[in-house]
Amino acid sequence: MFENLAKWARKKSPWILLFNSGSCNACDIEVIAAVTPRFDVERFGIQVKGSPRHADVLVVTGPVTRQQASRLRRIYDQMPDPKYVVAMGSCGSTGGVFKGLYNVMEGVDKVLPVDAYVAGCPPRPDEIIDGVIAVLGMIESGDGRKRARGKDPIRIERKPLEEVTA
């Protein structure tokens, strides 16, 4: 009974935390655009929070520089369970154009278990929302814990524009 209540509360108010791990800011701007009234993520209860202690979903942008990796890990450790990670953009997913450089870890999944990858450079706001909603589905089905150990993550790929605008 209480489990169900907690699950319902989580699903109706997934608060997200945005973390820039050395990205070029394009992804961050798209996340900020995604929380504007035009896209209205409040209808899902999504809010951007300033503290990892209040967040359920960690949205990570950027290829994770070596300097930032331990900080990112610490922020992830500070989040209460159950927690979910969305790797945003080409850089967050694979390292992108920064792959092979001496100063990057090449993707969020080298540092954290990732639940959803959102491709794009940068992804459109609706794709970001798609990623977070996919994570909501994991909360609902309850296999978040299993998935959150990096097994079988969700991949959000770019749809043709007609499909998005239709």
Place this chain on the structure above:
Amino acid sequence: MTDENPMLAAVKKDLGAKAVDVTAPRLKRIIIATTPDAYRDVIKYLQDKMDCYHLSVLQGVDNRTTFEVVYHFWSDRNGMFTVKVALPHDKPAIGTITDIVPAAILYEREVHDLFGIEFPGHPDMRRLLLNDEWPKDEHPLRKDWKMDEKKFYGGVKSSTGGEKVA
């Protein structure tokens, strides 16, 4: 063409033996090659006589057999002056110019980080660009540098030995 450039002739005449080679690809663009013994005099000459109060950038160059430190000075009146100093490859070191050009303080730290060129006399030779855990004697912009897979370069120590965190 070179003889038509009055500035080139003046620089050649004033520097004399202090400059190994003076060239001018075009008007108001003078390139002076000099030695580690004479570079301070050349820079002082540029500051005093050629109105070069602005250090545009200070670079390191790895030519495989030698290192080169390249100072770019800008003057509103006289244009761009480049001072090139060649250094031996095994123990590259050149005295700091921060006492006569304070703007060089960050550039020298950067070149020290990435090329391993020493600047004796620098007041604050802390690490500037590389991350905190980066090994001491590794300089990623050197041509013969290669990442050693067994070494730890910073970031997160993975229990799976560089594999994805699962």
